Amino acid sequence: MRSEIEVIKKIIAEFDVVKENVNALSEKAKTDPQAAEK
Structure with a gap:
């Protein structure tokens, strides 16, 4: 039982x-449209 809780916490x-x-990626895409293209 306890190990299941640990697995869920990890997930x-x-x-x-x-x-x-x-x-972070969506923020970067907003500020730098060129970065989203790559």
Whole structure:
């Protein structure tokens, strides 16, 4: 039971990292349209 909770926490943490990366990319795309092209 406890290991399942750890796995879920890990998945949520990884999802948060992905979300942060997506946010950073979309912010960069807004400020620098050329960067989004590459």
